[in-house]
Amino acid sequence: MEKFSTHTGTALPLRRSNVDTDQIIPAVYLKRVTKTGFEDGLFAAWRNDPDFVLNRPAFAGATILIPGPDFGTGSSREHAVWALQNYGFRVVIGSRFGDIFRGNSGKAGLLIAVVDQKIIEELWEFVEANPSSPITVDLAERRISADGFEASFEIDDYTRWRLLEGLDDIGLTLRQVDLIDEFETGRPSFKPKTLPAKVESPL
Amino acid sequence: MGKTLSEKVWQDHVVRSADSEPDLLYIDLHLVHEVTSPQAFDGLRQAGRPVRRPDLTLATEDHNTPTLNIDQPIADPVSRIQVDTLRANAAEFGVRIHSLGDVDQGVVHIIGPQLGLTQPGMTVVCGDSHTSTHGAFGALAFGIGTSEVEHVLATQTLPQARPKTMAVNINGEPPVGVTAKDVVLALITKVGTGGGQGYVVEYRGSTIESLSMEGRMTICNMSIEWGAKAGLIAPDRTTFDYLKGRPHAPQGEDWDAAVEYWTTLKTDPDATFDVEVDLDATELTPFVTWGTNPGQGVSLGGRVPDPEEFIAEADRTAAQKALEYMALQPGQAMRDIAVDTVFLGSCTNGRIEDLRIAAEVLRGRHIADSVRMLVVPGSARVRLQAESEGLDVIFKEAGAEWRAAGCSMCLGMNPDQLAPGERAASTSNRNFEGRQGKGGRTHLVSPPVAAATAVVGKLSAPADL
Numbered sequence: 196m197e198k199f200s201t202h203t204g205t206a207l208p209l210r211r212s213n214v215d216t217d218q219i220i221p222a223v224y225l226k227r228v229t230k231t232g233f234e235d236g237l238f239a240a241w242r243n244d245p246d247f248v249l250n251r252p253a254f255a256g257a258t259i260l261i262p263g264p265d266f267g268t269g270s271s272r273e274h275a276v277w278a279l280q281n282y283g284f285r286v287v288i289g290s291r292f293g294d295i296f297r298g299n300s301g302k303a304g305l306l307i308a309v310v311d312q313k314i315i316e317e318l319w320e321f322v323e324a325n326p327s328s329p330i331t332v333d334l335a336e337r338r339i340s341a342d343g344f345e346a347s348f349e350i351d352d353y354t355r356w357r358l359l360e361g362l363d364d365i366g367l368t369l370r371q372v373d374l375i376d377e378f379e380t381g382r383p384s385f386k387p388k389t390l391p392a393k394v395e396s397p398l
Numbered sequence: 399m400g401k402t403l404s405e406k407v408w409q410d411h412v413v414r415s416a417d418s419e420p421d422l423l424y425i426d427l428h429l430v431h432e433v434t435s436p437q438a439f440d441g442l443r444q445a446g447r448p449v450r451r452p453d454l455t456l457a458t459e460d461h462n463t464p465t466l467n468i469d470q471p472i473a474d475p476v477s478r479i480q481v482d483t484l485r486a487n488a489a490e491f492g493v494r495i496h497s498l499g500d501v502d503q504g505v506v507h508i509i510g511p512q513l514g515l516t517q518p519g520m521t522v523v524c525g526d527s528h529t530s531t532h533g534a535f536g537a538l539a540f541g542i543g544t545s546e547v548e549h550v551l552a553t554q555t556l557p558q559a560r561p562k563t564m565a566v567n568i569n570g571e572p573p574v575g576v577t578a579k580d581v582v583l584a585l586i587t588k589v590g591t592g593g594g595q596g597y598v599v600e601y602r603g604s605t606i607e608s609l610s611m612e613g614r615m616t617i618c619n620m621s622i623e624w625g626a627k628a629g630l631i632a633p634d635r636t637t638f639d640y641l642k643g644r645p646h647a648p649q650g651e652d653w654d655a656a657v658e659y660w661t662t663l664k665t666d667p668d669a670t671f672d673v674e675v676d677l678d679a680t681e682l683t684p685f686v687t688w689g690t691n692p693g694q695g696v697s698l699g700g701r702v703p704d705p706e707e708f709i710a711e712a713d714r715t716a717a718q719k720a721l722e723y724m725a726l727q728p729g730q731a732m733r734d735i736a737v738d739t740v741f742l743g744s745c746t747n748g749r750i751e752d753l754r755i756a757a758e759v760l761r762g763r764h765i766a767d768s769v770r771m772l773v774v775p776g777s778a779r780v781r782l783q784a785e786s787e788g789l790d791v792i793f794k795e796a797g798a799e800w801r802a803a804g805c806s807m808c809l810g811m812n813p814d815q816l817a818p819g820e821r822a823a824s825t826s827n828r829n830f831e832g833r834q835g836k837g838g839r840t841h842l843v844s845p846p847v848a849a850a851t852a853v854v855g856k857l858s859a860p861a862d863l
């Protein structure tokens with residue numbers, strides 16, 4: 196996972212509440228065998244509408260998503276996070292999130308910044324008035340800033356630390372690699388190995 | 399104070415333990431199949447990480463594979479992509495794979511034990527909930543999600559919170575015609591599908607001790623159906639005899655060292671479990687399900703229950719809904735229920751002993767005209783073994799279809815599915831709505847009941863023939 200310190204980009208206001216993970220990416224898009232390529236399924240049900248905010252040229256290239264409350268509720272699919280990342284989002288700023296979605300985001304390196312809904316309303320107005328104005332999200336300082344706009348956001352210390360250090364679950368465990376090495380030296384010799392195969396015809 | 403079996407196995411695998419953090423457990427064997435692994439391998443690729451221990455990893459194709467024309471390309475494009483992806487990943491990361499057509503291909507939980515790779519005192523994981531099967535050898539074995547698959551591939555470890563412990567004491571000699579499947583179905587009906595939530599369960603008692611390894615695997619397989627994290631059985635002479643001489647079983651001095659260690663793997667007399675449950679096997683009868691979860695079961699000699707009989711509101715509504723889906727009436731005799739399809743197979747009952755028992759029932763008989771019967775060996779080797787014993791001939795002469803190995807109609811990811819409204823007697827483990835095909839209706843049964851049902855056309859036991 197890449198380290199996350201500060202991110203500057205334009206934002207996309209998504210004035211909808213209760214966007215569950217089925218809406219973020221519908222089940223029919225889950226058949227891929229990679230963690231990439233899910234951008235096509237992002238908000239698929241709304242993408243055909245030319246007026247849908249994601250289709251508006253003014254917001255093209257946005258990397259910060261600002262949805263309404265209760266974003267990412269519902270099914271636990273990790274694909275919802277991948278779809279947002281594959282599309283290019285690095286940060287989601289909102290007032291309330293589904294728990295599992297928030298957990299999955301932290302593991303995958305998508306920053307979830309929690310602010311009061313009042314701030315969201317202000318941000319929406321700011322972004323709609325100045326779509327090309329960059330917004331900076333500073334994780335170390337927990338601050339969101341733009342031209343004439345400042346707010347602080349919430350994130351738990353543990354997730355913040357992991358993002359700053361660029362540590363996913365695997366990265367964290369690999370910090371204990373000495374202990375794993377040591378454990379392996381003590382494993383009894385009678386424990387089975389799959390290689391080399393002891394049957395005639397593994398292909 | 400003494401330790402339980404599962405606590406001993408756990409303790410022997412702790413790489414790191416810290417206050418208020420999950421233990422980091424070492425994983426001895428990681429089994430991989432095509433459905434839950436692609437994103438895990440992709441994650442490794444993206445992060446530039448190798449598989450830490452390809453020599454403790456084994457892949458096979460089972461969920462999507464066809465059971466007919468296995469020499470031809472897989473017709474369904476999504477299935478084909480998953481299988482091709484696994485093959486490519488195995489080649490790229492150096493993981494041994496048993497592909498369709500290979501003599502050791504088969505349902506992942508059948509081939510581990512068959513190769514002698516599943517041994518007492520090991521930790522075994524797989525991206526599949528029925529990994530609990532391997533607990534029959536006294537291994538701590540449980541299913542994991544795709545992110546965890548990636549974690550194990552990269553680190554050969556898994557952070558895990560210590561589970562609670564439960565003992566299920568099953569004693570007495572079961573009556574003739576009662577198999578391990580009936581024991582576990584009766585148990586789940588007794589404790590409910592959520593009864594094991596949060597526990598690692600040890601099955602013990604005289605009934606368990608006298609079971610074959612096949613029977614023990616059937617019981618441990620269904621641990622997940624009542625919510626248990628894992629189910630295991632203390633290894634004994636039966637376990638050692640089963641393992642001796644298998645391709646990956648220890649040999650020579652290693653064998654002696656292993657047996658010495660394995661012999662210590664039992665619950666100490668002064669150890670205590672968080673919970674204990676008792677079951678008297680002498681009172682059991684062949685058991686079948688009437689509903690849409692494995693806890694909705696009844697004696698074959700019994701009747702479809704009236705939802706009103708259930709005290710808890712939730713059970714009542716569940717029963718109501720299940721009867722509607724299953725198109726059954728309260729009070730209907732189970733033996734009056736006619737089926738269209740009989741499925742003999744799966745990681746619950748697709749081993750050689752299961753096929754032998756069913757073949758014995760079918761010998762010299764013919765299945766009913768109204769019934770189609772699929773016999774799907776759990777692995778290619780089970781299929782070969784059955785053929786060398788002439789079981790395939792018995793099945794074919796009885797009018798059943800003799801298929802190639804795989805998960806098949808256990809979950810209907812390949813073309814082997816029930817049509818909407820079709821009713822099946824199935825030796826698999828899940829009777830959920832649509833599990834065996836959209837709109838399909840499933841009654842879970844033991845292999846002898848499956849065979850007798852195929853002959854009669856209605857739910858039956860061999861004693862009815």
Ligand code: SF4
Pocket residue numbers: 460461505506507526528744745746804805808809826827
């Ligand atoms: S046989 Fe059924 S339960 Fe077993 S692994 Fe295959 S699909 Fe899962």
